[in-house]
Amino acid sequence: MNVRRRWFACLLAALMSTAAALDMGAPLADPAQQALYDRLTKEVRCLVCQNQPIGDSSAPLAADLRREIHEMVAAGQSEREIKQFLTDRYGDFVLYKPRYGGPAALLWLAPALLLLFGGAVIWRVVRRRAAMPVDLDDDTGPPAAD
Amino acid sequence: MNRFIVPIIGFAILVGFFAIGLNLDPTFVPSPLIGKTMPTFSLPRLGEPDQTVGSDDMLGRFTVLNVWATWCGGCRQEHPVLNRIAEQGDVPIYGLNWKDDAALATDWLRRLGNPYTATAFDEEGRVAIDWGVYGAPETFLIAPDGTILYRHISPMTMDVWKNEFLARIAAARGGS
Known part of the structure; x- marks a missing residue:
């Protein structure tokens, strides 16, 4: 109320x-x-x-x-x-813009930390895919006409 | 199976954040003054402008400072509770009449009863700023040495009085 x-x-x-x-x-x-x-x-x-x-x-x-x-x-x-x-x-x-320090430090650092975390995930995925053998049988094109 | 674990954990974390965040009251602002010495003030006394009342009068025993005004609906709502607390007589209540009209405020106390040991008249709201007041009614609990122990925002109830104020006084007495 x-x-x-x-x-x-x-x-x-x-x-x-x-x-x-x-x-x-x-x-x-x-x-x-x-x-x-x-x-x-x-x-x-x-x-x-x-x-x-x-x-x-x-x-x-x-x-x-x-x-x-x-x-x-x-x-x-x-x-x-x-x-x-x-x-x-x-x-x-x-203050609309919180000052750096104390618990607010987490707020200020969060974007950088999230960027690092996302970068690490992408790096891992890309490396794993690069290590995969290229599957030559996986032909997604139209079947050859014969 | 394994590929679902990461999204499920992420979802659970999100739910946790929302469960806490959506249950917080955004209008509640914690006071940085808790645990600090109360801001000193000396103001004219409501009804007796040639006399003053101030923080010095509140030292030496547990006291309560109640911020109120006649324009504040919640203050009217809590007024009977303050009268009951004053009747019990354990803790003196000091009033801070905030940005109000002296005649209206005096009339309010005459009609509704006066629970206050003394009321300071803060016409310009400067003392209220020193106390970090942002919405009446606000009620502060002050220790005998002048330390602010607690602040309650919104109308006082007997439950809040027992569980937040009297309990803290009992704890402070037991601890010292």
């Missing part, structure tokens, strides 16, 4: 966000800071509507987190410090 209610709230929020522009805070004087702020609001997950970044979500928590990040960027904090601030409170899940 709780999940369904949350979905409904997210749906409503999504509909409303098309009507009303989000308060993204005053533009920052330093273009580099503005770029950092823009990037972070796209990379930080809104935990209320989990498939929206906070820059897209009209949930009140997303607005609070935008304000918080806006203040931290304006105070000259680095991307690393701000991400640390967020993950200390909400865990790695708050």
Whole structure:
């Protein structure tokens, strides 16, 4: 019931966000800071509507987190410090792009491991087939007319 | 026979992954604060804005911090349970009134009963961010030394109270 209610709230929020522009805070004087702020609001997950970044979500928590990040960027904090601030409170899940390390290392290494595994399988199959004697009797062409 | 073994094993592994993955609740986000010292705060007290209530008041005994708001349906649902827990009187409940209207919140406590030893009024939601709150109601269990032992998300029930909160308090008391 709780999940369904949350979905409904997210749906409503999504509909409303098309009507009303989000308060993204005053533009920052330093273009580099503005770029950092823009990037972070796209990379930080809104935990209320989990498939929206906070820059897209009209949930009140997303607005609070935008304000918080806006203040931290304006105070000259680095991307690393701000991400640390967020993950200390909400865990790695708050970042769309998980950081390397810990259990997330498996996530990052999985594509390479799967590629190696697939390559090994193909290599074995190809070698086994190459070692097979060529069967000259297995004539799949049309029977010779005589 | 032999050529079927590999696909069958692969299928079994997939089924295992799905069995676990599809039964997880994607809206549940574990708190990185469990086992850490609670974030310090000091906020105006709901109903008595000239007084403050904060993390210092919660030290020295097992306490509970309940995040609630009048706009939150689950909070209304759990409110009778909180009243019962407060009546039992074993563990003081502190409230964190999150992004709410002070008049509405005061009225809510007058009408539904006030289970809280004190309620901190977090109008801007800054303390809630420090606590990693993302959806009311949330209820934290805090040890006498200020360590966060557990967080429950979604409305409190007597079962959760007994099995998750009181059991942890008993375990912590027995262990020390």
